Amino acid sequence: MQTRERTFTTLVSAVVLFLGLAQVFAADSQATLKQYAADLQRNPSDYELREKIIKLAREMNPPPAVPEEARRHAVMADTLVKEAKKPEEFRDGAGEFKHALLIAPWCIDLYPPYAVALKSAGEYDEAIRVLRFYIAVNPGGSKARDAQDEIYILEAKQKKARKEKEEKSPAAKPTDARPQSVASTFKTTAKKMTDLLGGKSGTTPKAIMPEQLVGRWSQPGNNMTRWEIEHRNGLVLLYMVSTVNRSDLDIRLGEKTLRFNLKLDENRQLTGPPPPGPFGRVSGTVSKDGQQIQLFYPSYDSRMSDADIKLIRE
Numbered sequence: 001m002q003t004r005e006r007t008f009t010t011l012v013s014a015v016v017l018f019l020g021l022a023q024v025f026a027a028d029s030q031a032t033l034k035q036y037a038a039d040l041q042r043n044p045s046d047y048e049l050r051e052k053i054i055k056l057a058r059e060m061n062p063p064p065a066v067p068e069e070a071r072r073h074a075v076m077a078d079t080l081v082k083e084a085k086k087p088e089e090f091r092d093g094a095g096e097f098k099h100a101l102l103i104a105p106w107c108i109d110l111y112p113p114y115a116v117a118l119k120s121a122g123e124y125d126e127a128i129r130v131l132r133f134y135i136a137v138n139p140g141g142s143k144a145r146d147a148q149d150e151i152y153i154l155e156a157k158q159k160k161a162r163k164e165k166e167e168k169s170p171a172a173k174p175t176d177a178r179p180q181s182v183a184s185t186f187k188t189t190a191k192k193m194t195d196l197l198g199g200k201s202g203t204t205p206k207a208i209m210p211e212q213l214v215g216r217w218s219q220p221g222n223n224m225t226r227w228e229i230e231h232r233n234g235l236v237l238l239y240m241v242s243t244v245n246r247s248d249l250d251i252r253l254g255e256k257t258l259r260f261n262l263k264l265d266e267n268r269q270l271t272g273p274p275p276p277g278p279f280g281r282v283s284g285t286v287s288k289d290g291q292q293i294q295l296f297y298p299s300y301d302s303r304m305s306d307a308d309i310k311l312i313r314e
Contacts, residue, residue, distance in 0.1 A: 029056060029059070029060045030060075030064070032056060033053065033056055033057065033060070033064055033106075036049060036052060036053045036056065037053065037102075037103065037104075037105065040053065040102060040105060041102050041103075042257060043257065044098070044102055047129075047133050050105045050133065050137075051133075051136070051137055053105045053106055054105065054106050054108065054137050055137075056106075057106035058106075063106075064104075064106060066104050066107060067103050067104055069103055070100045070101075070103035070104035070107065071100075073096045073097070073099040073100035073103065074096070074097065074100040074107070074110060076096045077093045077094070077095075077096030077097040077100060077113070077114075077117065078093075078113070079093075080092050080093035080096060081093035081094075081113070081116070081117050081120070084120065087120065087121045087122050088121070090117050090118075090120035090121040091117075091121040091123070091221075091222075093117045094114060094117035094118045094121055094123065097110060097113065097114035097117055098114065101114060108134070108137065108138055108141075111130055111131070111133065111134040112131070112134060112143060112146075112147060112150075114130055115127045115128075115130040115131045115134070115147075115150065116150075118130065119150075119154060119157075122161075122221065123221070123222075124154050124157055124158045124161070125158075125307070125308075127154050128151055128154050128155070128158075131147045131148075131150055131151050131154075132151065134147050135147050135148060207266045207267075207268070208264065208268050208286050208288075208290045209264075210231045210234060210235065210236050210264045211231040212290050213229045213231070213236055213264070213286065213290060213293070214229050214230060214231050215228070215229060215313060215314070216228055216313075216314040217229060217293070217311040217312060217313055217314060218311070218312055218314050219309060219310065219311055219312075220310055220312060225240060225241065226240075226241045226314075227239065227240055227241065227311055228241060228256065234263070235261055235262065235263060235272075236260075236261075236262045236263070236264050236270065237258060237260070237261055237262075238258075238259055238260035238261075238262065239256050239257060239258050239259065240256075240257050240259045241256050241257075260272060260282055260295070261273060262282060262284065264286065268285060268286040268287075268288070269283070269284070269285060269286075270282070270283065270284035270285065270286065270293070270295070271283055271284075281297070282295060282296070282297045283295075283296055283297070284296065290313075291312065291313045292310065292311065292312055292313070293310070293311040294308075294309075294310050294311075295307075295308070295309040295310075295311070296308050296309075
């Protein structure tokens with residue numbers, strides 16, 4: 001009898017210990033998830049961190065609840081996309097999806113409609129990036145095949161858009177086949193090089209200095225993001241300011257995040273380390289009047305697209 005009582009007591013103790021450890025694990029997982037989500041909001045392009053969050057959420061029992069604020073943005077996104085007719089209206093809907101997935105990135109089912117909104121807004125590169133990520137974290141999902149087919153559709157649209165852009169660009173002027181004197185040829189070439197570097201014929205071209213780029217910049221086709229440039233110790237610091245919609249730009253709603261830390265040489269070339277995420281070295285060019293910046297950073301991850309950003313001074 002005593003042996004049976006001792007066995008029962010030991011079993012009860014083991015159950016209590018297991019439940020206690022489970023509660024501690026759940027609390028630790030919840031705290032880790034909360035910290036990961038906060039880190040992601042400071043760096044929305046960190047897809048490796050998104051993948052960690054989704055993996056952690058899948059291991060939690062019970063699974064994490066969807067915050068009310070994330071649900072609010074998701075419902076608003078669905079409403080805006082359903083009623084949208086113009087690319088900028090679809091872009092507003094995509095912005096709401098983006099905010100929902102920053103708050104609750106483990107909501108896997110929101111990624112495909114987010115990609116659809118980006119596609120309708122003409123943001124093909126970002127739509128492909130979102131779908132590739134969705135397939136990577138949900139390879140056996142029932143919608144993975146549909147997502148891959150959608151990527152093929154987007155790639156076709158990209159190809160068509162590039163072709164239309166090339167056809168609209170002005171044709172190259174025919175070269176003058178008439179012979180020129182050596183002096184005349186040298187003079188013409190010198191003028192072209194001087195103009196290209198931003199100067200005027202007969203004068204020394206002026207280089208763009210880092211401090212001349214300080215100020216506010218916009219990204220054509222992206223109403224949800226603005227950029228700020230600061231100059232510090234000879235470096236060009238590019239901060240990304242994410243906003244909810246166009247009306248928020250005046251009140252500067254959104255976090256300011258350092259994305260690029262670049263050097264500017266005398267030929268207006270920008271170079272520096274990559275931004276967070278699976279990207280290679282950053283390169284860029286400043287226009288001769290200092291009013292435009294073209295940035296490019298290739299991805300070394302086959303699941304990600306190369307990034308090409310154009311900025312215009314506000």
